Amino acid sequence: MLTPSETKTLKFIQKYCIEKGCSPTLTEIADGIGIKSRGVVHRYIKSLESKKLLSVASNRKRGICLNLEAYENQSIAPIIPLLGRIAAGQPIEAIEDRHEINLADFIMDPDRFALQVTGESMMDAGILDGDTVIIKHQNTANNGDIVVALIDGLEATLKRFKRLPKGMILLIPENKSMEAIAYEAERIQIQGVVVGQLRSYQ
Amino acid sequence: MLTPSETKTLKFIQKYCIEKGCSPTLTEIADGIGIKSRGVVHRYIKSLESKKLLSVASNRKRGICLNLEAYENQSIAPIIPLLGRIAAGQPIEAIEDRHEINLADFIMDPDRFALQVTGESMMDAGILDGDTVIIKHQNTANNGDIVVALIDGLEATLKRFKRLPKGMILLIPENKSMEAIAYEAERIQIQGVVVGQLRSYQ
DNA sequence: ATTGAATGTTCTCTTTTTGTTCTCTATTAT
DNA sequence: ATAATAGAGAACAAAAAGAGAACATTCAAT
Numbered sequence: 001m002l003t004p005s006e007t008k009t010l011k012f013i014q015k016y017c018i019e020k021g022c023s024p025t026l027t028e029i030a031d032g033i034g035i036k037s038r039g040v041v042h043r044y045i046k047s048l049e050s051k052k053l054l055s056v057a058s059n060r061k062r063g064i065c066l067n068l069e070a071y072e073n074q075s076i077a078p079i080i081p082l083l084g085r086i087a088a089g090q091p092i093e094a095i096e097d098r099h100e101i102n103l104a105d106f107i108m109d110p111d112r113f114a115l116q117v118t119g120e121s122m123m124d125a126g127i128l129d130g131d132t133v134i135i136k137h138q139n140t141a142n143n144g145d146i147v148v149a150l151i152d153g154l155e156a157t158l159k160r161f162k163r164l165p166k167g168m169i170l171l172i173p174e175n176k177s178m179e180a181i182a183y184e185a186e187r188i189q190i191q192g193v194v195v196g197q198l199r200s201y202q
Numbered sequence: 203m204l205t206p207s208e209t210k211t212l213k214f215i216q217k218y219c220i221e222k223g224c225s226p227t228l229t230e231i232a233d234g235i236g237i238k239s240r241g242v243v244h245r246y247i248k249s250l251e252s253k254k255l256l257s258v259a260s261n262r263k264r265g266i267c268l269n270l271e272a273y274e275n276q277s278i279a280p281i282i283p284l285l286g287r288i289a290a291g292q293p294i295e296a297i298e299d300r301h302e303i304n305l306a307d308f309i310m311d312p313d314r315f316a317l318q319v320t321g322e323s324m325m326d327a328g329i330l331d332g333d334t335v336i337i338k339h340q341n342t343a344n345n346g347d348i349v350v351a352l353i354d355g356l357e358a359t360l361k362r363f364k365r366l367p368k369g370m371i372l373l374i375p376e377n378k379s380m381e382a383i384a385y386e387a388e389r390i391q392i393q394g395v396v397v398g399q400l401r402s403y404q
Numbered sequence: 405a406t407t408g409a410a411t412g413t414t415c416t417c418t419t420t421t422t423g424t425t426c427t428c429t430a431t432t433a434t
Numbered sequence: 435a436t437a438a439t440a441g442a443g444a445a446c447a448a449a450a451a452g453a454g455a456a457c458a459t460t461c462a463a464t
Contacts, residue, residue, distance in 0.1 A: 227423085228423065229422070240422080244424065247423095260423085262422095263422055
């Protein structure tokens, strides 16, 4: 487990390496993490080395070498490393854009809950049968939102929301073989909007 | 069985770990659960430890380590409540089928990483431009797996995998407007298979 | 090759924060 | 009454963070 200072040091080194193409000096690191002592930085580096997160060529200037496999050794990595982008037929943008996904942003909010989707009504929006959608609980929606709507108080569906003139609401399935249906606003109760979606292939 | 305070403490630690990437200090926990005494927090931690829900490195700062395996039996995982299923035009099965999604299953595995998808090559499989896919790092794949494949060592793509006779490998885009391409097996290097996918609508 | 500035390394020292162990009190349910 | 839970807070030990001095080594310019 890394201390906050070690984490800060490691992140600075990663960023520096990516931006400048070589590793930083101890003075640069000290400056980067907001302390004054090279000795202290050296201590952090040694600790990170002992934790296999990087290796240092002894006495070499700029001799820090990041261990890119390090994430795989981490005992707990609640945050997944986001390694880069992948495109259709495009070369991978290697390590350039390395940052992290914070799943906390995704989910850990008290007014959110999950629903498992059955049916294909939102297929064309990339929400498949069996997917899980993360819903933010709220009673209103904007045009274009994907909402959980309760029709006549008993039937809940997942549809794209559109407000029509004259107090009508259009619920649009994202599936070419299905039709959008308009309802009087009184019949529709918004239970929440989709803020995320996840799928497991296992 | 956990007391309310212990549950509160554990949930706070889970959330903190996910958000910050390291465990909280006793003071931070006290603050987080709304009490003032580090001593009390210490007592809760020790109790949680005796219930095998976490382990603490003694005298180490931020030395709390969550025990993820223990979560499968108890309803205290770092989870979102999964409220039910939602269907196209079907009534919601309210709270009847309430269980939970365990995010630990989804991500907390050291040999997994994430990639952000650009392009539409897997559109028909519900993987859209901008989505994040969770990759399990491995060098082999089964027919039907969605894989990250490196072509000629320099071009990484996301495609469905199929092994053909005579040492050929077919990489199939899930997009009607794109064609599957067959390669000699030597040209293809599997970097991992897709085990999850997530999307944020925010 | 020599030299000097920059850099890495190894110390000691101090301060602050944190973990640990207590005792004490209050509340609640059995 | 008793036990379990919840909390405050004091006192001490230890870890982490940091400053900075002193020395060793690199590396590039001369």
